[in-house]
Amino acid sequence: MRSNMDxxxxxxxxxxxxxxxxxxxxxxxxQDVDSGExxxxxxxxxxxxxxxxxxxxxxxxxxxxxxxxxxxxTSGHTQAIEEIRVDCDADTLxxxxxxxxxxxxxxxxxxxxxxxxxxxxxxxxxxxDAVYND
Amino acid sequence: MRSNMDxxxxxxxxxxxxxxxxxxxxxxxxQDVDSGExxxxxxxxxxxxxxxxxxxxxxxxxxxxxxxxxxxxTSGHTQAIEEIRVDCDADTLxxxxxxxxxxxxxxxxxxxxxxxxxxxxxxxxxxxDAVYND
Numbered sequence: 001m002r003s004n005m006d007x008x009x010x011x012x013x014x015x016x017x018x019x020x021x022x023x024x025x026x027x028x029x030x031q032d033v034d035s036g037e038x039x040x041x042x043x044x045x046x047x048x049x050x051x052x053x054x055x056x057x058x059x060x061x062x063x064x065x066x067x068x069x070x071x072x073x074t075s076g077h078t079q080a081i082e083e084i085r086v087d088c089d090a091d092t093l094x095x096x097x098x099x100x101x102x103x104x105x106x107x108x109x110x111x112x113x114x115x116x117x118x119x120x121x122x123x124x125x126x127x128x129d130a131v132y133n134d
Numbered sequence: 135m136r137s138n139m140d141x142x143x144x145x146x147x148x149x150x151x152x153x154x155x156x157x158x159x160x161x162x163x164x165q166d167v168d169s170g171e172x173x174x175x176x177x178x179x180x181x182x183x184x185x186x187x188x189x190x191x192x193x194x195x196x197x198x199x200x201x202x203x204x205x206x207x208t209s210g211h212t213q214a215i216e217e218i219r220v221d222c223d224a225d226t227l228x229x230x231x232x233x234x235x236x237x238x239x240x241x242x243x244x245x246x247x248x249x250x251x252x253x254x255x256x257x258x259x260x261x262x263d264a265v266y267n268d
Contacts, residue, residue, distance in 0.1 A: 014252035027161050029172055036170030038163055041226045053250070085255070087245040088238050092175045094246040104222050111221040112228040116187075118148035121219070 016086040018093070020046055025061055028093040030071075030103065032110075033082040039103035040111040042071075044093055049084075056081050058095050075131050077101035102126050150220040152227070154180055159195055162227040164205075164237065166244075167216040173237035174245040176205075178227055183218075190215050192229050209265050211235035236260050 020026055025043040032039055044052070045061035048068050052059045058071045058079035072078030079097035086093060102125040104111040113122020154160055159177040166173055178186070179195035182202050186193045192205045192213035206212030213231035220227060236259040238245040247256020 016248055016250050016252055018250070027175060029163050029175060031172055038165055038172065038228055041161060041163060041175075041221065049250075083255075084250040085246040086248050086250050087175065088240050088242075088247070089245075092245075093250070094172055106222050108222075111223075111226075112219040113222070114150055114220050116150050116152070116183075116218040116220050116227070118150055121217075 016090055018046075018049065018086060019089065019091045021091060025063070026091050026093055028058075028060065028095055030058060030079055030095045030097050030099075032099050033096040034098070037110050038112055039079075039097070039099055039109070049093070052081060052084070052095070058097055071103075072100060075101065075105075077103065077126075077131075079103070101131075105132065107131075150224055152180075152183065152220060153223065153225045155225060159197070160225050160227055162192075162194065162229055164192060164213055164229045164231050164233075166233050167230040168232070171244050172246055173213075173231070173233055173243070183227070186215060186218070186229070192231055205237075206234060209235065209239075211237065211260075211265075213237070235265075239266065241265075 025045055027041055028044045029041050030039045042060040043063055048059040048061045058081060060069055062069050078100050081095060081097055083096040102109045105128060107124045107126050107128040108122040109125045110122055114120055159179055161175055162178045163175050164173045176194040177197055182193040182195045192215060194203055196203050212234050215229060215231055217230040218227060236243045239262060241258045241260050241262040242256040243259045244256055248254055
């Protein structure tokens, strides 16, 4: 009870007021808190941010499926939140995470596994066929 | 260093075809190549990407001013490009940069200097009044 009240008071007083803009979404960068690797960028709605803070696991909003999703819900490759940061304009988030498995559906640790020249510089950490197909 | 001719040939054959979507822009994450710190997120047009590759300095597109801009053109806090990466969906870029000065107009090294709880966790590396006012 006491902690809930503290949480509420803190939320009301100090939280950064995120600017979700016209479409109600902000981009969020997920970064591995240990390696520093940038893992992915996805979009976050107010509800996704609330769920992320409540559960301590990264949630996003899928623009194509038009729904809230929890990273790793299907694959098991969840992102445990270590810290959430907000940029100077309060319209972009940074999730510092402990990534289970790999972040990318291609099996790579990071979605940024290619240079723009087409060179593969990423580490493959799982077999996507084994993870996504039953 | 590769010659210009090599660059041209390589560009035509292997480059990742970036998906600029309906609005003609993709988000780009700038990350310090030495410290690994995520510095900022801004938007990139095809022209901004071309200029970035041509000059080796990070260029973006300002949605508010509706114009191409070179990071650090006014402040001197340029971003020398070490590598450009593209994510799995080819709709987000990662600029690995050598950041001169600090990336944030507030004087912080990174624009992500606050936690969502409002705690300042960033390093201030310059005095914005001294840089932006004459």
